[in-house]
Amino acid sequence: MPTALDSGIISRAGPRSELKAQLQSAVAHQLSVPITTFAPDYAQRLRHLLDAANLEEITPQTDISSFCKLVSERLIQYTEVIGELTERALLSSISFPHPLYRSIKDFYFVRVAEAFQILWVLDRLETENEDEAIVEYFPFSVCGRFKMLVRKEADFIAVFGPTFCDDEIDEGAQREYRDEFNDSLGAFKRALKEAGNDSLKESLHGDEQISRTAFLRQKLLTDNFQFKCDAAVSVLKLEQKLREVPTIERCPPNFFSKLLSATMTTCDTRRPYTFSHKVFDRTDYRSTRYLKVTKESDGFSLTVVSDSDNSRSDKILYQGYIETSFSNWNNFISESEALLRTWLRKNSGALGPHFSDEKKSADFGLRLARFLTFLFNAGECTIYQLRYVGSEAHLLPYSGCSRYPEPAQRLTAMAEHIRDNVSSPAGDNSIVIRAFRQNEIQYCQWHDQETSTVYPVHQRISYPQSMSEHDWGKSLCAVPIRVSGIFWGVIELVAMRPHSFPDVVRSKVLEVVALVAPYLFERQIFLTLNEINETVVSNKTAQEKKILLEPLIRELFGAKTVAIIRMDSARHQDLKSFLQIGRNDIDDAVSSHEPNDYEYLRPYINFVEIEKPIWYCTVGDKRFRKRFHGLTEKKFFKQNYGDFLCLARIEWSGHDSQTHAGVAVLSYTHSMDSQENWPSVVEFACQYIATVTASLYGSEQWETTVRQKLAHELTKSVSALKATTQRLDKAVLNLPKKASGVDKPLLENLVKDLKRHERSLETNTTILKLNRVTRDFENDPRLYYVDNVIKDWRQNSGKLTSFREVYNSLFIGASVDFKARGISVPPLDRGFDPRIGVDDWCLSEVLLTIKSNILKYGKHGSEILIRENSAINYGLRISNIGLRLDREELRKIFFDEFRGQRAKDAHPEDGSGFGLWYADRIMKELGCDIRHAQSDLSEGNDKDDAFAWHHFTLSFPHNKVKV
Incomplete structure (x- = not known):
């Protein structure tokens, strides 16, 4: 059974009983006595619920051991009855409860015992024709010193306490009381143990916690306790008269504290006392009114007057009561923070049970929101978490609690309203979105929904227009949640009265938010780390892992955008974008290898070279302009002007003991304070990412061994193929030009094909043999060899390559394969034979990639088209119908290891995403280019939205082409 953080302050009070709740809260803080009020038909309701659930009504003669045994047998049913009872019978919350009471009431068994004890006392009062009784608190009376008082009135039942009280104050006997308390606690736990139901013990706080909270309050004299209760009842009776005050609904909460202090002053002096209070109007917003409290024979009367005529001594007494009330409220907040801190340690972060369990996580958020609602006497509390989808910020509901009617519908509607407006100009009218955008607390003192009046005038309020009939609050407060400078989310408090969160209350709200924030952040971090670990050790491909890691790593940093660049050297071709989200500009610059793009990356390269762990600026400020000059x-x-930009060094350790440097480029919506601890969070994230992702970059030693063994076996095959090709070449050469039944040109072409395949196989075998001898090789072994082939071609031959020969060899020669796929391969037009100044093997590698993709992803029954175009460069366009790419996928078609989703679905095991990136890099190494475009199919019976025309254009400078 979960720990109930809201113990002792739970309430079903809504707007209709809000006046009584406010008055009761003020009384409790003034008198420092816990108060709970119930409907007068409490006994009848409880008995009805017991009968409906077929539960036994436990008698007052039952001792603690027997009570434990009876309840443990049907604990779930009893707790459901108590929940239903409070739902129907509780008028307003327990106010300012004793800290010991709040601890033990986390134990559901205590709630059941308390409900029955109130029933027993009411029966006793009915029998004895009495209105009031002081009794030892059952089941935890601590030798009769922990007591409660039950008072019957015509309109309500008031329960005061439990609290420590006795007939005399025993000075200097603190140890004696502690011994009594520990003995009582031991007896209580033994009774639970004997009941034989472990679920009874699960929610009980530790002995040390209960012992600490037991003596936080001064023990009261019994007479003083009874006097305070009498005074409280007298004040609670003012509720009906308050309803006759015309401006009561527009008074802030401190009105009730002033009313109570004036009433207490009148009791002491026997003279009327007039106090001033603020009223929020639609015209001048805040006007001052006066209310006179007069003692009469049957209670107190309230009169609206125009001025005050109090004596100086009365004012001093009145001010003393005001200060007492504030002091008690301040103590209550401090005690609540202690309780909250203990609960958070137990239920959040790495120490929390099942922190990744979705259901328990939702329960954690609900209890937290409910606690904050009642702690600050609010009508509603919602916690929003900042999450990014793409580069757009979203404030998603983390949890919420509402005491307004239809709470679930309200919270859902408001969450949708925030979602729809968080990125639009209309978001400035939302107090939650303003808190996010301005990164500072927002406070609307007065909101009149009927006229849309707000004060201050810049604190505008918006709400779902589809639910405009709901009350969306009289005053609202939104507080940013920051952890070590990193923005986590927003907490919104909505109150039923104007000016419910003045400076002193907001300071406490900030204090509690500062207490809660690290636990919320820690909880998110552990969830994210868990998901990252699961992704890294999964069986997915490296590219799939990177795609899954992108949003997780952004969440780990808490950033708006993230890009991680790996740098094996300062050369452009040695830069690699490890992952990015929201930084397509960096991804494109790394992939392009154009000089201008290299300059775009230079600030990041320079940062790595100076070896500073972290550098930061605001986009547009002096530091930014200096580093990003030009x-x-x-x-x-320009689009992210004013964002906070951070560069953080990241280092991977290779298996060869070399350190590979990189930079994490982060941007945040809000600036960071240099005094905050955010650099430590960023450095930790960088170290963690480097550790868990090292395997995505380099091979392990066993991969090297496997590669060498494969190369050894392939070398034998290459040698055999070479010998066979040489013999076949000699045999074809010796054939007469015209021999009956022999097509010598065909055999010559086949020999050329075999030589190409032999060379390609030999190339890849050589690559497998190499053991990462240089950084060039480690970056991509294929490109290492391509670079060497091009250098050799330029130095030794530099001869032109016939496009027709390569095309005929790779496409026409594979017509059987294309025919099996139902794809038509046309011969080149007569006379179409451009000769290109590139190595023939390199051109073959590019065309092999295109051919492979057409065979794999081409549409059955389609055809290949070859076109020539000439503009700034000479172009050869190869078109076919293949699986369609989505708009976002088109941008990534030449990315390493990229595959479209439709391609993955159609060929889950057949494809790597290496080919087009490889072809693009070869063309760039040749000083040429390859481009891609996609177009829709024309209308027709065979049109299929899953397919589209793909156009690959090989672009060569004119000086490299001879037509």
Whole structure:
């Protein structure tokens, strides 16, 4: 059974009983006595619920051991009855409860015992024709010193306490009381143990916690306790008269504290006392009114007057009561923070049970929101968490609690309203979105929903128009949640009265938010770390892992955008985008290898070279302009002007003991304070990412061994193939030009094909043999060899390559394969034979990639089209119908290890995403280019939205082409 953080302050009070709740809260804080009020038909309701659940009514003669045994047998049913009872019978919350009471009431068994004890006392009062009784608190009386008082009135039943009280104050006997308390606690636990039901013990706080809270309050004399209760009842009776005060609904909460202090002053002096209070109006917002309290024979009367005529001595007495009330409220907040801190330690972060359990996580958030609602006497509390989808910020509901009618519908509607407006200009009218955008507390003192009046005038309020009939609060407060400078979310408090969160209350709200924030952040961090670990050790491909890691790593940093660049050297071709989310500009610059893009990346390269762990600025400020000189007008920086930009060093340790440097480029919506601890969070995240992702970059030693063994076996095959090709070449050469039944040109072409395949196989075998001898090789072994082939071609031959020969060899020569796939391969037009100044093997590698994709993803019954175009460069366009790419996927078509989702679905095991990136890099190494475009199919019976035309254009400078 879960720990009930809301013990002792839970309430079903809604707006209709709000006046009584406010008055009761003021009385409790003034008198420092816990108060709970119930409907007068409490006894009848409880008995009815027991009968409906077929539960036994436990008698007052039952001792604690027997009570435990009876309840333990049907604990779930009894607790459900008590929940239903409070739902129907509780008028307003327990106010300012004793800290010991709040601890033990976390134990559901105590709630059942308390409900029955109130029933027993009411029966006794009925029998004895009495209105009031002081009794030892059952089941935890601590030798009769922990007591409660039950008072019957015509309109309500008031329960005061439990609290420590006795007939005399025993000075210097603190140890004696502690011994009595510990003995009582031991007896209580033994009774639970004997009941034989472990669930009875699960929610009880530790002995040390209960012992600490037991003596936080001064023990009262019994007579003084009874006097306070009498005074409280007298004041509670003012509720009906308060309803006759015309401005009561527009008075802030401190009105009730002033009313009570004036009433207490009148009791002491026997003279009327007039106090001033603020009223929020639609015209001048805040006007001062006066209310006179007069003692009469049957209670107190309230009169609206125009001025005050109090004596100086009365004012001093009145002010003393005000200060007492504030002091007691302050103590209550401190005690609540202690209780909250203990609960958070037990239920949050790494120490919390099942922190990744969705159901328990939701329960954690609900209890937290409910606690904050009642702690600050609010009508509603909602916690929003900042999450990013793409580059757009979203404030998602983390949890919420509402005492207004239809709470679930309200919270859902408001969450949708926030979602719809968080990125629009209309969001400035939302107090929650303003708190996010301005990164500072927002407070609306007065909101008149009927006229849309707000005070201050810039604190505008918005709400779902579809639920405009609901009351959306008289005053509202939204507080940003920050942890070590990193923005986590927003807490919104909505009150039923104007000016419910003045400076002194907001300071306490900030104090509690500062207490809660680290636990919320820690909980998120552990959940994120858990997901990252599961992703890294999964059986997915490296590219799939990176895609899954992108949003998780952004969440780990708590950033708006993230890009991680790996740098094996300062050369452009040695830069690699490990992952990014929201930084397509960096991804594109790393992939392009154009000189201008290299300059775009230079600030990040320079940062790594100076070896500082962290550097930061605000986009647009002096530090930014100095480092990013000449880049300030680039699209990303213009769109994100004013964001906080951070560069953090990240280092991977390779298996060869080499350190590979990189930079994490982070941006945040809000600036960070240099005094805050955010750099430590960023450094931790960088270290963690480097550790868990090292395996995504380099091979382990066993991979090297496997590679060498494969190369050894493939070398034998290459040698055999080479010998066979040489013999076949000689045999074809010796054939006469015209021999009956022999097509010598065909055999010559087949020999050329075999030589190409032999060379390709030999190339890849050589790559497998190499053991990462250079950083060039480690970056991509294929490109290492391509670079060497191009250098050799330029130095030794530099001869032109016939496109027709390569095309005929790879496409026409594979017509059987295309025919099996139902794809038509046309011969080139007569006379179409451009000769291109590139290595023939390199051109073959590019065309092999395109051919492979057409065979794998091409539409059955389609055809291949070859077109020539000439503009700034000479272009050869190869078109076919294949699986469609979505708009976002089109941008990534030449990314390493990228595959479209439709391709993955159609060929889950057949494809790696290596080919097009490889082809793009070869073309760039050749000083040429390859481009891609997609177009829709024309209308027709065979149109299929899953397919589209794909156009690959090989672009060559004119000086490299001879037509």
